[in-house]
Amino acid sequence: xxxxxxxxxxxxxxxxxxxxxxxxxxxxxxxxxxxxxxxxxxxxxxxxxxxxxxxxxxxxxxxxxxxxxxxxxxxxxxxxxxxxxxxxxxxxxxxxxxxxxxxxxxxxxxxxxxxxxxxxxxxxxxxxxxxxxxxxxxxxxxxxxxxxxxxxxxxxxxxxxxxxxxxxxxxxxxxxxxxxxxxxxxxxxxxxxxxxxxxxxxxxxxxxxxxxxxxxxxxxxxxxxxxxxxxxxxxxxxxxxxxxxxxxxxxxxxxxxxxxxxxxxxxxxxxxxxxxxxxxxxxxxxxxxxxxxxxxxxxxxxxxxxxxxxxxxxxxxxxxxxxxxxxxxxxxxxxxxxxxx
Ligand code: PHE
Numbered sequence: 001x002x003x004x005x006x007x008x009x010x011x012x013x014x015x016x017x018x019x020x021x022x023x024x025x026x027x028x029x030x031x032x033x034x035x036x037x038x039x040x041x042x043x044x045x046x047x048x049x050x051x052x053x054x055x056x057x058x059x060x061x062x063x064x065x066x067x068x069x070x071x072x073x074x075x076x077x078x079x080x081x082x083x084x085x086x087x088x089x090x091x092x093x094x095x096x097x098x099x100x101x102x103x104x105x106x107x108x109x110x111x112x113x114x115x116x117x118x119x120x121x122x123x124x125x126x127x128x129x130x131x132x133x134x135x136x137x138x139x140x141x142x143x144x145x146x147x148x149x150x151x152x153x154x155x156x157x158x159x160x161x162x163x164x165x166x167x168x169x170x171x172x173x174x175x176x177x178x179x180x181x182x183x184x185x186x187x188x189x190x191x192x193x194x195x196x197x198x199x200x201x202x203x204x205x206x207x208x209x210x211x212x213x214x215x216x217x218x219x220x221x222x223x224x225x226x227x228x229x230x231x232x233x234x235x236x237x238x239x240x241x242x243x244x245x246x247x248x249x250x251x252x253x254x255x256x257x258x259x260x261x262x263x264x265x266x267x268x269x270x271x272x273x274x275x276x277x278x279x280x281x282x283x284x285x286x287x288x289x290x291x292x293x294x295x296x297x298x299x300x301x302x303x304x305x306x307x308x309x310x311x312x313x314x315x316x317x318x319x320x321x322x323x324x325x326x327x328x329x330x331x332x333x334x335x336x337x338x339x340x341x
Contacts, residue, residue, distance in 0.1 A: 001040070001047055005058050008036060012066050017073035026073075030066045037063050101341040105209055105328055108316045109191055112211050115235045116189045119228065121213060124188040126174035128195070129156065132164040134173035138295040139252040154195050154206075167195035170309060172252060175214040179296035184303045185217040191312070202324040209312035216288065216298065216305030222255070225285060225306035229259055233282065236315075237264050244279065253286025253307055265318065273318065280318075283310035 012030060017023050030037050040059055047055050102110070113123060136148055147153070147169065154167040174190035191211040198204045215224070226245070233243055241264055245257040260281050263274035270276040285308035290300035313325055320339075322328070327335050 001043060001051075001055055002058070004040060004043075005055070005062055008040070009062055009065070012062070012069060015069070017069065018077075020077065023070065023073055023077065026066075027070060031063070031070060037066060099341060101336070101339055103328075103336065104316050104320050104322070104339050105312060107339070108319060109209065109211065109312055112232075112236065112312065113189065113191060115232055116211075116213060119231065121187050121189045121215075124174050124178050124190050125192060126168075126171070126177050126190065128168055128193055130166055130168040130173050131162055132166060133162070134176050135166060135168050135170075137163075138176045138292065139172055140289050140291045140295070141251045145251065152196050152198070154197050169196055170194050171210045171212045172307070172309065175212060175307060176292075176296060178214065179216070179293070179298060184298060184305070185215075186305070187215045187217075189213045200326070202326065205313075205325045205329060207329060208325070210309055211312055212307065212309035214288070214305060214307045216293075216303050218303060220287075220304045220306060222287060222306070225287070225308065228306075229283070229285065229308060233259075233261050237261050237282075242268070248284060248286075250284060250286055252289050252292045253284075254289045256284065256286035259283045259285060259308075282315075283308050285309070 008030075015022075015026055017026055027035075029035060032038070037059070040062075044052060044055060044059070117123075132148070135153075136145070141147065153169055156165040156167065158164045171190040171192050171194060174192070175188070178186060178188050178190075189211055190213070192209065193207055194210050195207050198206060200206060213228075215228070230243060233241055241261045243262075244260050246260065248256045248258040250256045258281060260279040262268035263271060263278055263280050265271055265273050266278070268278040270278045274280050285306065288305040288307050293300040293303065293305075313328055316322065316328060317325060322335075
C-alpha cells in the first residue's frame with residue numbers, strides 16, 4: 001500500500017500540465033471519483049488496523065497534492081490565455097462599403113413617371129428585342145418606309161417565320177402590345193431603352209431612353225392631348241415655360257405634331273443649347289391613326305385616342321449640364337459618383 005502511494009506521488013509530481021488536454025487527462029486519471037486516488041482510499045479497508053491512521057494520512061496528503069497541482073495548472077493556463085492577442089483586432093479601421101445611387105437617367109425617368117402616374121397613367125413595359133410586325137407593320141409603316149432601312153434599325157435575324165427580329169427603334173410596339181391585350185379605355189406610359197443605328201457623337205448614341213404614352217377612350221380629342229402635354233411640361237420644365245405645337249408626320253398618328261418648349265436655360269432669349277432659336281424640341285405626338293386601331297382590333301368609329309413619345313436622355317443632359325450623351329451609358333464610376341443618393 002505504502003509503495004503504491006509513493007509511486008502515485010512520484011507520477012503526480014512529474015506530470016506535465018501545459019494544456020487544457022493535459023489538465024483534463026490528469027483529472028480523469030487521479031482526482032475523479034473513479035480515479036486512482038479514490039481507488040487507494042477504497043483499499044484502506046484491507047490495511048492492518050495499526051497502519052490505518054498513517055496510511056489514511058498519506059492518502060489525504062496525496063489527494064491534497066493532486067488537487068493543488070490541478071488548481072494551480074488551471075489558473076496558470078487561464079492567465080496565459082487571457083494575455084494572448086485576441087483573434088479579432090478591434091483597433092483595425094472598418095471596411096468601407098460603397099452605397100450605390102440612382103443613375104441620373106433613372107432619376108429623370110422617375111420624375112416623368114410620377115407626373116404621369118398622378119394623371120392616371122399606368123406603366124407598361126415590353127421586350128427590347130422585337131418583331132418587325134410590332135415595331136413597324138401594326139404601326140402603319142408602309143413596307144418601303146425609310147425607317148426600316150438598315151441605317152436606322154439593328155436587325156438581328158431576317159426572314160424568320162414570324163418576320164424579322166430587331167432591336168426596337170421606339171417604345172411604340174409596347175403600346176401595340178397593350179392595345180392587342182387590353183380593351184379600352186387604355187391609359188399607359190411605356191418607358192424604356194430603344195436602339196438606332198446612328199452615327200455616334202456627343203449628341204447621339206446607338207441606344208437611348210424613351211417614354212411614350214397612349215390614351216384611348218370615348219371622345220378623346222386633340223384638346224385632351226394638348227392639356228396633358230401642357231400639364232406635364234409645366235411640372236417637368238417649370239410653370240413659366242411656353243409651348244408650341246408644330247405640324248409633323250408619323251405613320252401611326254394623324255394629325256401629328258412636334259412639341260417645343262421655350263428653352264429653359266436661356267428663358268427663350270436664344271443660347272448655344274437651343275441654337276439661338278429660343279425653343280427646345282421635347283416630343284412627338286398625335287391622334288392614334290385609325291389603321292393602327294383597326295390593326296389591334298379596336299373600332300375607330302367607337303373609340304379615339306392620342307399618343308406621344310419623348311426622348312429622356314436629352315433632358316438628363318440639360319438638367320445636369322452633362323455635355324456628352326455617351327457618359328450616360330459608360331457606367332464610369334467617376335461620373336456616377338457625382339450623383340449621390
Ligand atoms: N414613336 C415616335 C418616335 O420614336 C414618337 C411618337 C410617339 C410620336 C407617339 C408620336 C406619337 O419617334
